[in-house]
Amino acid sequence: MLYRRQCQRNYNQSMVPRFYCPIPLQSGRTITLPPEAAHHALRVLRLRSGDELVLFDGLGGEYPGRVVDAARTMRVALEDWRDTEREAPLALTLVQALPAGDKMDWVVQKAVELGAATIQPVQAKRSVVRLAGERADKRVGHWQQVAISACEQSGRNRLPIIGAVVDLPHYLGMPRGENDTRLLLSPQSGARLSALPRPAGGVTLLIGPEGGLDEDEEHAAHSVGFQSVSLGSRVLRTETAGLAAMAAILALWGDY
Numbered sequence: 495m496l497y498r499r500q501c502q503r504n505y506n507q508s509m510v511p512r513f514y515c516p517i518p519l520q521s522g523r524t525i526t527l528p529p530e531a532a533h534h535a536l537r538v539l540r541l542r543s544g545d546e547l548v549l550f551d552g553l554g555g556e557y558p559g560r561v562v563d564a565a566r567t568m569r570v571a572l573e574d575w576r577d578t579e580r581e582a583p584l585a586l587t588l589v590q591a592l593p594a595g596d597k598m599d600w601v602v603q604k605a606v607e608l609g610a611a612t613i614q615p616v617q618a619k620r621s622v623v624r625l626a627g628e629r630a631d632k633r634v635g636h637w638q639q640v641a642i643s644a645c646e647q648s649g650r651n652r653l654p655i656i657g658a659v660v661d662l663p664h665y666l667g668m669p670r671g672e673n674d675t676r677l678l679l680s681p682q683s684g685a686r687l688s689a690l691p692r693p694a695g696g697v698t699l700l701i702g703p704e705g706g707l708d709e710d711e712e713h714a715a716h717s718v719g720f721q722s723v724s725l726g727s728r729v730l731r732t733e734t735a736g737l738a739a740m741a742a743i744l745a746l747w748g749d750y
Contacts, residue, residue, distance in 0.1 A: 511539055512556075512646045514653070515549040519557050524571045525549075532568040535561075541568070552645070552653035554579065580649045582609030584748050585696030588736050589665065591618040591703040592625065597733040602637045606644035606654055608740045609748070611696070613637070614657040616665050620705035630659040662711060666718050671696050676720040678712065679739055681729045683722035687739065690723065692747050699743075701736040 513531045527535060535541045542564050549570065550556040555577050563569035588610050590601055598615065605613055615634070617624060625633055637656050645653060670676065673695030677687075679702075700707075700720055707715070712722070725738055744750045 510546050510548055510558075511535070511541065512548045512550065512649070514552060514642045514646055516551055519549060519551050519572060519575075521557065521572055521574045524562060524569055527568045527570060535568050536564060550645075550651040552642075552651070554652050556651050578651060581652055582611070582744060582748055584693065584743065585611045585671075586740055586743065587612040587614060587696060587698040588740065589614045589616055589698060589700045590736055591616050591662065591701060591707070591732065592621045592623040592659070593703060593732045594622040598623075598633075598637065599640055601733050601736065602640045602656070603644045604737050605740065606641045606650070607648045608737060609650075609744065610654050610740065612655040612657065613641070614665060615659045616662045617659060618662045618703050618711060619708050621703040625659045634658055662707075663714065666714050670719060671698075674698055674719075676700070676715075676718070677739070678707075678715050678720040678722045679725065679730075679735050680706075680712070680722040681724055681727075683724040685721065685723045687723045687725060687742055688746060697743055699736050699739050701732055701739075704732050 513527065513535065515525070515528060515531060517525065517528065519525065526532070535547070541547065541561050543561050545561045546558065547561065547570065548556050548558050549572065555575050557575050558573045559570040560573070561568060562571045586609060588605050590598065590613065592598060592615055593601065602613055634656055641654055641656055645651070674697070675693040675695065676698045678700045700715055716722070725735070725742065730738055
């Protein structure tokens with residue numbers, strides 16, 4: 495609910511509100527919004543009969559619609575499906591070592607806004623936060639809700655993947671994508687992002703925790719195809735580094 499309240503504070507009345515709706519959608523049908531979306535529409539945005547909105551199911555495209563009933567539930571008449579895509583032209587994967595506190599919420603929200611296709615949380619040796627079992631599952635579920643809210647706000651019609659929390663060695667042992675470019679941000683690297691050739695496939699960014707990756711972890715990452723690059727002479731915080739790199743990549747090779 496925190497991110498829905500933030501969305502409301504930034505809500506511009508001239509914009510048509512968007513809602514993720516994970517139920518079968520079809521042009522010409524009248525559907526009832528799921529309870530959480532209905533509560534947000536009724537109690538937060540205070541939509542009424544006749545108001546316009548947009549629904550999407552996370553699989554691509556969107557349905558414009560109009561509220562036909564705004565009593566205790568909200569019913570929406572769907573119009574023709576629109577094949578609208580706002581995805582980044584590069585498949586971006588952010589592999590983020592868990593930061594302290596609730597910084598991961600910020601990372602997920604902003605990475606989704608920027609266009610990340612996948613966000614993979616990992617636990618490194620120097621990660622302050624340690625998650626496992628039910629606690630890890632709950633945090634991933636929370637981050638999925640953060641991602642949904644970010645898609646609603648940013649106009650994306652496809653939900654990004656939020657991976658389960660895994661230890662870094664386990665992640666490094668996973669198969670890599672074909673033609674995938676793997677980058678490890680390191681302030682000690684002499685290689686600049688701007689000097690790299692245009693990627694032939696997707697891009698994976700590995701970001702260490704507050705204390706950085708240790709030497710063994712960096713060697714392990716290099717052994718499976720990660721190359722170290724720098725964003726400049728300044729040392730960025732863990733919650734800033736991946737987002738800055740994503741923005742730079744999109745400026746160099748994406749839709750900026």
